[in-house]
Every structure is written in C-alpha cells, then in structure tokens.
Amino acid sequence: MLSSKFVQCSRSAASRLRGSFKNGPLRRQSVSGGSRRNIGSLTSKLSDPSKRTRALKASILTTTSASAAALLYSFLDQSPGDIKPSEVMLHNQMDDCWIVLNGEVYDVTDFLQVHPGGAARIMQVAGRDATRTFYSIHSDSTLDRMKDSLVYIGKLKGQFHIEEPEEEITLREMRQKIPPLARIFNLSDFEGIAKEVLPKGTFAYYATGASDEFSIRENHYAYGRVFFRPKVLQDIEYDVDTSTEFLGTKVDLPFYISAFAGSKLAHPLAELNLQAVAEKENVMQMVPKQCSYSVDEFFEHVPDTQNQWYQYHFDNLEELNNFPKLIKRLEEQPSIKGIFVNVDLRDIGNREKDTRQRSADTTVSKELSSIVTSKMAYAKFTWKDVDKIIASTHLPVCLKGVQRGEDVVLAAERGVKAVVLSNHGGRQLDFSRPPLEVLAEARTMLKEKNLEDKIEIYLDGGVRRGSDIIKALCMGAKGVGMGRPFLYAMAGYGEPGLEHLVQILRGEIQNNMRLLGVERISDLNESLVDFKSLQFRNPRANDTLYDQGYMPLSFPAFR
Numbered sequence: 001m002l003s004s005k006f007v008q009c010s011r012s013a014a015s016r017l018r019g020s021f022k023n024g025p026l027r028r029q030s031v032s033g034g035s036r037r038n039i040g041s042l043t044s045k046l047s048d049p050s051k052r053t054r055a056l057k058a059s060i061l062t063t064t065s066a067s068a069a070a071l072l073y074s075f076l077d078q079s080p081g082d083i084k085p086s087e088v089m090l091h092n093q094m095d096d097c098w099i100v101l102n103g104e105v106y107d108v109t110d111f112l113q114v115h116p117g118g119a120a121r122i123m124q125v126a127g128r129d130a131t132r133t134f135y136s137i138h139s140d141s142t143l144d145r146m147k148d149s150l151v152y153i154g155k156l157k158g159q160f161h162i163e164e165p166e167e168e169i170t171l172r173e174m175r176q177k178i179p180p181l182a183r184i185f186n187l188s189d190f191e192g193i194a195k196e197v198l199p200k201g202t203f204a205y206y207a208t209g210a211s212d213e214f215s216i217r218e219n220h221y222a223y224g225r226v227f228f229r230p231k232v233l234q235d236i237e238y239d240v241d242t243s244t245e246f247l248g249t250k251v252d253l254p255f256y257i258s259a260f261a262g263s264k265l266a267h268p269l270a271e272l273n274l275q276a277v278a279e280k281e282n283v284m285q286m287v288p289k290q291c292s293y294s295v296d297e298f299f300e301h302v303p304d305t306q307n308q309w310y311q312y313h314f315d316n317l318e319e320l321n322n323f324p325k326l327i328k329r330l331e332e333q334p335s336i337k338g339i340f341v342n343v344d345l346r347d348i349g350n351r352e353k354d355t356r357q358r359s360a361d362t363t364v365s366k367e368l369s370s371i372v373t374s375k376m377a378y379a380k381f382t383w384k385d386v387d388k389i390i391a392s393t394h395l396p397v398c399l400k401g402v403q404r405g406e407d408v409v410l411a412a413e414r415g416v417k418a419v420v421l422s423n424h425g426g427r428q429l430d431f432s433r434p435p436l437e438v439l440a441e442a443r444t445m446l447k448e449k450n451l452e453d454k455i456e457i458y459l460d461g462g463v464r465r466g467s468d469i470i471k472a473l474c475m476g477a478k479g480v481g482m483g484r485p486f487l488y489a490m491a492g493y494g495e496p497g498l499e500h501l502v503q504i505l506r507g508e509i510q511n512n513m514r515l516l517g518v519e520r521i522s523d524l525n526e527s528l529v530d531f532k533s534l535q536f537r538n539p540r541a542n543d544t545l546y547d548q549g550y551m552p553l554s555f556p557a558f559r
C-alpha cells in the first residue's frame with residue numbers, strides 16, 4: 001500500500017509547492033523573529049571596537065562628504081529599525097559591505113571572505129537590496145542557518161527604488177514566444193532555448209568550461225568517434241527493455257540526473273522538479289550537496305520508494321570531520337542507494353566564460369571584475385579518507401571525477417563500489433581527457449587485473465543523444481550521467497520540459513537498440529561498436545571555408 005507520503009510526492013513538484021509541505025509551504029521566511037533573537041549577539045558584535053573601527057575606516061574610504069561621514073556617526077548610535085536605503089548604499093565596498101535581505105540590513109564584510117559562492121557574487125549586490133538575487137539562488141533555510149555569520153545592523157526604513165532591468169523585460173518577452181514542447185526534438189534544442197530565455201550571466205555559469213574549453217568540447221566529440229556495428233536479422237521484439245541495475249537498484253533507464261549546483265537559477269522549484277520527474281520515470285537522481293533545499297527540507301518530499309544517490313564534496317576539514325554525521329542521516333533515508341564523493345575538486349577550475357560574463361556586467365565595478373569566484377581552499381582528501389568513509393557506512397561509497405584507468409584500479413582494490421569517470425563537464429582541468437576515452441582505458445586495465453566485476457563504471461560529460469548512452473554502455477559503462485541538458489530543459493519548460501527530455505532519450509535509446517539488433521541493456525557489448533578511432537583526437541581544426549559553407553542544423557523558431 002502506498003504511504004500518504006508517497007501519494008503526496010507522486011504529485012508534480014508545483015502542486016506540492018502550493019501547500020503540501022509538512023511545515024507549511026516553502027516561502028521566503030520572515031527574518032524578523034530570527035533577527036530579534038540575534039540582536040543581543042549582533043549588538044555585541046557591533047560594539048566590538050575592531051568592528052566599529054573597520055566600519056569607520058571603510059566609510060572614510062568610500063565617502064568623501066562631511067554629510068556622509070555624519071551619517072555614519074549617526075549610525076553608530078542608532079537603534080535598529082531606521083536605516084535608510086541611501087545609507088545602505090554607502091556600504092558597497094569589499095572592506096565595508098552591507099546588503100538588505102527581507103527588509104533587514106546586514107553587514108557581510110567578514111562573510112565575503114568565507115562565502116561558498118565567492119565574494120564577487122555578493123559584491124554585485126553590495127549596498128543594495130539583495131533579497132531577490134539571494135532567494136533566486138539559495139534555499140529558504142540558508143539565511144536562518146547562516147545568520148550567525150552575518151552582522152545584523154537593523155531594519156530598513158523605506159524601500160529601494162528598483163527598476164526592472166532591460167534584460168528582464170527582454171527575457172519575459174522571449175518566454176511569451178517560446179516554442180511549444182512539441183517542437184523540441186532533441187536535447188540540443190533545449191540548449192538553444194535556454195540561451196534565449198536565461199539571463200546571460202546564468203547561461204554563462206551553466207555553459208562555462210575551464211580555460212580554453214578543450215575538454216568540454218572533446219567530451220562530446222569523443223562520441224562522434226565511435227560508430228555502430230549493428231547485427232541484422234535478429235529475433236527481437238519491437239518492445240525492447242531499457243531497464244537496468246545501478247548498484248543493485250533497478251532503474252527504468254540507463255542514465256541518471258547528475259548532481260549540479262544552481263538549479264534554482266533555472267527554475268524556482270529547482271531540484272524538486274528533478275525529483276518529481278526522476279520519481280515518475282524511475283530514473284536515478286544524484287542529489288547535489290549544493291541543493292537549493294536543506295537535506296531535511298528536500299528529503300521530506302522524497303518517497304521511500306524512490307532511487308537516489310547523494311553527491312558530496314569537502315569544502316573544508318570541518319566538513320570532512322563531520323561527514324560521519326551526514327552519513328548517518330543519509331543511511332536513514334530509504335531512497336539513498338549510494339554516496340558519491342567528488343575527487344576532482346582540489347581547486348576550482350578556471351571558468352573563464354563565466355568570469356568574463358560577470359566582468360562584462362556594467363553594474364560590476366572594475367575592481368570587482370578581477371575577483372575570481374569561489375577561490376576556495378577545498379579540504380585535503382586522500383585515499384586514506386576514502387578507506388575511512390568506506391569503513392563507516394553500509395552504503396556503497398563511490399568516487400565522482402576519476403580520470404585515469406590506474407585510479408579506477410586503485411578504487412576497485414580498495415572496495416570503492418563505483419566510479420564516475422568525469423571531468424566535471426569540462427569545468428575543472430582543461431585538457432583532461434574525454435571520459436569515453438578513459439572508459440576504454442579503465443576497462444582494459446581492470447581486465448588485466450581481473451577486477452572487472454569489483455566495480456561499476458559510470459561516466460558523464462557531453463552526452464546529448466540516446467546513441468551516446470548506448471555507445472558508452474557497449475563499451476562497458478553501467479550508466480551515464482547528464483548535467484546541463486537537465487538544467488536547460490528545466491530553464492525553458494520546468495517539470496514538463498524534464499519529462500519531455502526523458503521521453504526523447506527513452507525514444508532514442510529504444511530506437512537505437514532495435515536498429516542494433518538487441519532487446520535488453522545486458523545484450524549491449526563491445527562487438528556492437530567500432531571505437532578504433534577513439535584515440536584520434538582532433539580538436540577540430542578551424543576549417544573556416546568549410547564551416548561557412550556548411551548549413552548548420554537549427555534550433556526551433558520562436559513564435
């Protein structure tokens with residue numbers, strides 16, 4: 001029998017948002033209660049002499065007029081509840097930064113240095129009302145969770161005059177003309193639409209690779225170097241079976257929704273959209289650490305019967321030390337069938353497209369454009385830590401971001417249950433090889449050591465067609481992950497877009513299987529592909545005459 005929780009969750013993400021949350025609908029939280037609670041400690045922070053000096057110094061740096069200085073002095077004495085927008089606007093520097101959230105003014109100067117999204121993101125709204133920007137990215141619980149890291153200044157008096165930016169007006173108009181889903185034939189179509197309906201900055205954040213973006217392109221081109229060797233005249237039914245097992249869990253399709261930050265920029269319901277579609281289609285969802293909802297908020301909406309993995313990475317040593325606590329929480333969550341820990345994040349990749357776009361934003365000062373996002377010192381994380389994690393849980397422990405055959409062998413020898421061959425969608429080390437190439441290498445090395453059955457191999461990056469998925473499975477992958485296609489589909493069309501994406505891939509996979517002459521996923525094998533050219537990387541020489549003459553395939557037209 002279905003539990004009431006299951007019934008609740010089988011509805012669409014949107015209907016759930018309208019009122020079925022156990023603790024009331026997700027909405028902006030009024031911070032007034034919380035901020036009052038914090039006033040004691042915050043006032044004491046303000047009365048901290050070093051903070052006063054810093055505020056004073058910053059104001060002298062940022063203001064030149066005597067009246068502005070007078071304003072500052074008056075602030076030092078004032079009680080919360082009467083800070084004018086004009087005053088907030090004075091605090092818009094790295095060493096003196098205020099923002100407004102839900103009508104409350106916060107000093108975030110110190111927080112800038114530790115903000116997981118980097119200082120530059122906050123500086124784009126320094127001295128301004130950040131509410132809209134903040135909630136377009138963060139979960140409703142983030143503010144409550146992090147309040148102790150901010151210094152509360154007081155209540156805003158009046159409002160900021162906010163003009164709707166021109167870009168937003170244009171995007172709204174584009175959305176009114178968006179092609180119907182019936183005109184979306186493939187995953188690239190979603191990308192073409194997302195480019196037109198997302199703010200430039202958001203699209204750049206999604207689309208960016210690292211440096212010169214060789215890896216991001218090669219991820220995809222590698223699939224173009226593998227061709228099929230179909231078997232004809234096979235005794236197969238038309239109704240082919242696309243189901244398979246991931247780490248012993250039955251799923252209906254051989255791909256999964258990979259983990260990615262920033263879903264809320266694509267759609268307000270963010271990961272709940274993904275969860276709803278994954279549940280409906282019995283597709284594996286890898287839940288990201290950087291989810292738009294807290295762990296408890298999110299799992300409240302996940303039925304016990306759903307299949308999910310959890311992705312985690314260690315921003316700092318504290319997170320590594322606290323991991324056993326999180327593992328306990330994940331073990332209590334029946335939907336979680338595996339933990340995937342990133343091993344490709346010793347530093348953040350040089351994501352130039354994203355950085356360049358931000359620097360082009362006229363609202364960002366020159367000084368700011370030189371600040372690179374998220375220059376974080378990720379925690380040192382070694383094979384010994386992997387051993388400890390494996391020993392601490394009964395959940396399968398898996399590694400995401402492995403990039404050479406030798407490391408797959410090491411992982412198998414140590415009891416890691418699965419690896420994802422991935423270069424983070426080309427966002428980390430440029431010129432790291434396409435995962436499809438690493439797959440071929442890893443399979444050979446595992447075979448040599450008789451370790452083939454000890455570990456499952458998944459891969460992600462550049463997968464855009466059902467045929468890509470089939471090729472990877474033929475070459476020995478257990479399943480294939482995708483990131484950007486889901487973000488793009490969600491950005492244009494929300495949950496129906498995601499549903500459409502799954503249907504497109506299902507159709508392509510079934511079609512390919514029939515034409516290859518196989519009935520089941522387990523029938524896919526190396527004899528069905530010719531990958532002799534896989535190693536012949538040719539990062540497409542610029543054949544400009546040819547390129548100009550070639551008529552490219554086009555995206556759907558706007559109405």
Ligand code: HEM
Pocket residue numbers: 108115116117118121122125130131133134137138139142143146147150261262290291292374
């Ligand atoms: C409005 C200004 C802000 C912007 C534009 C912004 C942007 C971002 C972005 C883009 C990320 C994701 C980082 C990544 O993908 O690598 C992030 C993460 C994060 N930010 Fe902010 N942020 C802002 C203000 C704040 C404030 C005021 C807080 C604290 C109250 C905060 C707390 C966090 C936390 C905890 C994370 C880690 C992910 C999470 O747990 O949600 N941010 N931020």
Ligand SMILES: Cc1cc2nc3c(=O)[nH]c(=O)nc-3n(C[C@H](O)[C@H](O)[C@H](O)COP(=O)(O)O)c2cc1C
Pocket residue numbers: 205206207219258259260261262288289290311342400422423424425426427460461462463481482483484485
């Ligand atoms: C915008 C964006 C954010 C991402 N954030 C994360 C993340 O937080 N954790 C993670 O393990 N991988 C993250 N990834 C990488 C994806 O999990 C996946 O490896 C990659 O998207 C696969 O390439 P594809 O986008 O070409 O399918 C992110 C990818 C994108 C595009």
